Amino acid sequence: AQSVTQLDSQVPVFEEAPVELRCNYSSSVSVYLFWYVQYPNQGLQLLLKYLSGSTLVKGINGFEAEFNKSQTSFHLRKPSVHISDTAEYFCARGVGFKTIFGAGTRLFVKA
Amino acid sequence: DAGVIQSPRHEVTEMGQEVTLRCKPISGHNSLFWYRQTMMRGLELLIYFNNNVPIDDSGMPEDRFSAKMPNASFSTLKIQPSEPRDSAVYFCASSGPGTGGGEAGGYTFGSGTRLTVV
Numbered sequence: 237a238q239s240v241t242q243l244d245s246q247v248p249v250f251e252e253a254p255v256e257l258r259c260n261y262s263s264s265v266s267v268y269l270f271w272y273v274q275y276p277n278q279g280l281q282l283l284l285k286y287l288s289g290s291t292l293v294k295g296i297n298g299f300e301a302e303f304n305k306s307q308t309s310f311h312l313r314k315p316s317v318h319i320s321d322t323a324e325y326f327c328a329r330g331v332g333f334k335t336i337f338g339a340g341t342r343l344f345v346k347a
Numbered sequence: 348d349a350g351v352i353q354s355p356r357h358e359v360t361e362m363g364q365e366v367t368l369r370c371k372p373i374s375g376h377n378s379l380f381w382y383r384q385t386m387m388r389g390l391e392l393l394i395y396f397n398n399n400v401p402i403d404d405s406g407m408p409e410d411r412f413s414a415k416m417p418n419a420s421f422s423t424l425k426i427q428p429s430e431p432r433d434s435a436v437y438f439c440a441s442s443g444p445g446t447g448g449g450e451a452g453g454y455t456f457g458s459g460t461r462l463t464v465v
Contacts, residue, residue, distance in 0.1 A: 270453055279351070279438055279456030326390070333378060333397060335454060337390040 238262055240269075240310075240327045242338035250346050251319055257312040257341045259327030268330035269310045271301055272337075275323045283325075286310065297321070317345050351457035353439050359463045365427040368460045370439030371420055380454065381414055381424050382438040390438075396422065429464045436461050 243258040261267060268287055272280040284295025291303040301312045310327060322345045327338040352371040360366050372379050381393040394404040396416045404414070411430070416422040426433055440454035 272453075277458075279440075279458050280454070281456070282453035285453055333395060333402060334392060335380075339389050 238264055238329060238331050239336060240329050240338040242327050242341050244341050245339065246342045246344065248344045248346060249317055252316050254315050255313065255317050255321075255343065257325050257327075257343065259310045259312065259338060261308050261310060261327075261329055263308050267303075267305075269301075269303065270328040270330065270335065271295065271299070271310075271312050272326040272328060273297075273323050274326065274340075280326060283312070317343070319345050319347060321345050351439055351441050351455050353437075353457035353460050355460060356458065357461045357463075359465065360429055362430055362464055363428040364464075365425065366429045366433075366462060366464075368424040368437050368439075368462070370422045370424070370457060372422070372439070372441030373443065373455055374420065376441035376443035376455070377419070378442045379416060379422050380440045380442075381422070382440065383435045384438060384459070385435045393424070393437075426462075429462075431464045434462055434464050 239262045241260045249255045270285045271283040273283050274280045283299050284293045284301055286293045286303045294300045299312055299314050301310055303310050321343060324340045324342050326340050328335045351373055354369045378397050380395040383391045383393055391406055393406045394414045395402055399416045399419055412426055414424045436459045438456050438459045440456045442454045
């Protein structure tokens with residue numbers, strides 16, 4: 237089955253430090269990948285998406301992700317995090333009309 | 348654009364009662380999805396509609412759950428009778444021809460309804 241795996245359930249990091257949230261996907265001919273962010277008591281918000289083309293995808297709030305076909309990964313990165321980036325982050329892939337979500341990674345930014 | 352609107356934001360009900368959750372998708376979006384989020388199981392797709400027609404309801408847990416979309420601007424998710432294990436946050440999301448569905452783009456989520464069944 238087509239799926240995504242988020243390798244870390246929690247990632248604590250200090251403010252202004254870089255961060256990488258890891259996501260691996262099960263291999264397939266066509267891959268459509270997304271990162272969503274969920275702030276406390278809110279719905280999910282699309283951060284960025286990879287459909288085709290350039291493997292480096294830039295999103296909102298200074299986040300970017302790199303599609304790596306050989307490693308079947310789509311890791312999310314930010315060079316310098318803020319306290320306000322504390323949230324849950326979901327990697328996801330599109331399958332037809334559906335979107336399959338990973339289990340989520342809780343990013344906790346400490347002062 | 349007001350986004351995807353869900354009501355109520357919070358619902359507390361007693362076991363055995365009927366619960367109805369409501370969703371208004373973004374105008375022009377033709378796909379609508381209901382998700383359930385719990386700590387134990389994460390995000391689960393319950394059902395999705397395309398052009399008001401239910402396409403896949405394989406995620407609906409059991410017959411106590413039902414969903415309708417009578418028109419392009421309104422959908423309901425009903426639980427009857429409710430049970431404590433139904434306690435969760437229920438999200439509605441929509442996507443449209445411009446933004447695409449799962450493969451072509453992304454969803455816009457509502458803020459969710461937090462359901463507590465006591």
